Amino acid sequence: MDLTLKVWRQKNREDKGGLETYKVTGISENSSFLEMLDVMNEHLIMEGTEPVAFDHDCREGICGSCSLYINGEAHGPDRKVTTCQLHMRMFEDGETIYVEPWRSASMPVVKDLIVDRSSFERIQQSGGFVSVNTSGNTQDANALPIPKMNADKAFDVAACIGCGACVATCKNSSAMLFVAAKVSQFAYLPQGQLERKQRVLNMVEQMDKEGFGNCTNTGACEVECPKSISIEYIAKMNREYLSASITSEN
């Protein structure tokens, strides 16, 4: 396959950045999107140009590093996959492809296609845990049965990889799907009950502080989420938040 790529180049956080055009030829349709970028970069290096920087690591859809906005879609045209799982057979020979970073004021561009997602880190630090120490004397794992249905639901939301596609795709730059996933995971489990109210209050507060927008129920996030996290969890988080606000003591 021969392709024309319009790629976002930006030297650093301060630089304004812009699109550059590159041509790649002889790409196998069995190669992944990132492998296609590898080929492009190899050419750039040989030409003495700096290769395009992008985040990636596991290349199997689980680490959440890769984060490209391809032809106007987070993680590109395929569904339920991350950028690294996207394959070139999804594109036409001769096509022009736009490759850009996530766009959100709360996730500024660091360089080229790499963004700063530390806002997600701070949200997790504000409450995405159960306060239990490592002691070796925790109660036996089977002492507390958990209905399979709850355990399965907790798993479904815990599958979030923290990629940020939900934010990138949302016209309001809302991080609700990401936050809802973590809040819901603990809300379904008995271990999460003690801190349930404080958790949702803290995490939502931090999310607002980071400048993420509000959710207006467009549903775009669930379409692009590579882990199929449903927006019904946003509704669940809203209920959690409401009940915590009403009953919390401060």
Place this chain on the structure above:
Amino acid sequence: MSVLDSKIPEGSLKDKWTNHKNKIDLVNPANKRNIDIIVVGTGLAGGSAAASLAEMGYNVKTFCYQDSPRRAHSIAAQGGINAAKNYQNDGDSVYRLFYDTVKGGDYRSREANVHRLAEVSGNIIDQCVAQGVPFGRDYGGLLDNRSFGGVLVSRTFYAKGQTGQQLLLGAYSALNRQIAKGKVTMYNRHEMVELVKVDGKARGIIARNLETGELERHSAHAVVIASGGYGNVFFLSTNAMGSNATAAWKIHKKGAYFANPCYTQIHPTCIPRSGDHQSKLTLMSESLRNDGRIWVPKNLEDVLAIREGRLKPTDLQEEQRDYYLERKYPAFGNLVPRDVASRAAKERCDSGFGVNETGEAVYLDFSTAIKRYGKQEAAIARMENPNEEDILNLGEAVIEAKYGNLFQMYEKIVAENPYKTPMMIYPAVHYTMGGVWVDYNLMTSIEGCYCIGEANFSDHGANRLGASALMQGLADGYFVLPYTIGDYLSNEIRTGKISTETPEFEEAEKDVSERIEKLMNIKGTKSVDYFHKLLGKAMWEYVGMSRNEEGLKKAMSEIKQIRTNFWNDVRIPGDKNSLNSELVKAGRVADFLELGELFAKDALYRNESCGGHFREESVEEDGLQKGEAKRNDTDYAYVAAWEYTGEPSDAVMHKEELEFNDIELKQRSYK
């Protein structure tokens, strides 16, 4: 050659850990506040260690090269985590887990370490459940288990095919709690590039900020390396693109011995390479072998017809297929251990029976299982005379419930429907059992420098059992290191804050910046990947699934040559004071180019076949086992710990003799 002191405590095997723990000096809480610890790496081992040490009151600084600690490659582990809970009442016990691990490691691991691992395995599950890790459960709400990797009990806990992810997110949440409290300072997008020693003790590191290129000095009373394995020395592996050996290699060059580098696990069920563009390989969980049957065509004509697209695998009748594992190993069939399955696939493909274009693929076929499950389900549903289609649909539903995410992943990559046509698989480098030598306390041969998780060598011997990597990472991080490190730190309470304005830090930083300068100034004609691929090719060809003297010697000289060429001809665009992915890669590949040579040297010196290390010179000559791996306990029941002396080829071997007091050494048989 010196004798290595592994510091294994006295007493009977089952009391060693308890006694040792009771005797370890404690550091009082007020003093812990004045002690700093550096942890490099945030996978299961590093993440859990950093969180636990901070909970205990130490000041922890943690480093990872990713933009978040949650992205460390432990996240990609699929299958599960072992623990001797005996929840299924099938006779499991600490002793059995210990026994299976030592036997699985082909009697090349340290008994006392493995027993401790089995002892704490149950605590890990308790801890993770308490953190909110959503393990798979049965309808009664209790934890479910599966059997894994050919063992006879069901002791593997799992969270669908994403167990590593869920366990890592558990450790990450514990870490986040400590970051929020200010007990852990997290340095994302940072790479450790040098160890700093003062008076023989590890006192800090030089880290490079990968976004700005800045070199930073960080001091501590102890340094913990938890940077994972070195499988990427093969270029293609199931490791993440960024997985590297740099931290481990830097401490090696500063005096930490490197043990058994040749012990590598080559996993039999990975998605085959589709062409030269390939950047990494994807593993398919071993659990697939519970239901899949592995075969290649019996006749070479059929192989050719398939490669050329004239014939489909489903066109071949039973008698035209060679289920070679079932044929060669009737007792274990498709469930033989990983190394045996991998070598058998290589043997068939080397003989010309590989079924894809590259000639490196065998089939993993679910049609028998689909029919079997379909009939079962039809009977359960009391269907009378179900037709073929009903049976297939029912069977596929069962397979989907078990392996749905893996089948989907396969389909996305290969663009074939594995419910309708057999999967193609081929072995790939997956895990490295070798690593930095540590004593019973997990301290390396540098005082105050520890190594945990896959980065160390201690628990898996020559071969690792399925679902044991996660167990070891978390055992080291949650339950072993936080105790054993006290033994050393109790002597550090009077040390006080360690200054970074000393000649030692100065010099270490200067070395690093000169190395970077040197790399940037080569301005050669080839990319970093070019050299990495050459290295990988030499490794795979001569130091891969089967090894011999001639090949290993060749590998050593070839790798040396590639290294020389690299240092003369690599091209790194951009500058050093910014985010420069090529520069980062170059530093890592430079280390792999040294490690690869030591790897080959170790394989050369170990003239026996054991676990994942297969020497063609050491096979059974006759009888039922003819052609199978032959271990040599008389001459090789030791750990080879290599000391760096300037060139990898000049490394000096120190032996730790392995003693087996509680286990009888047996030759493996899967016939």
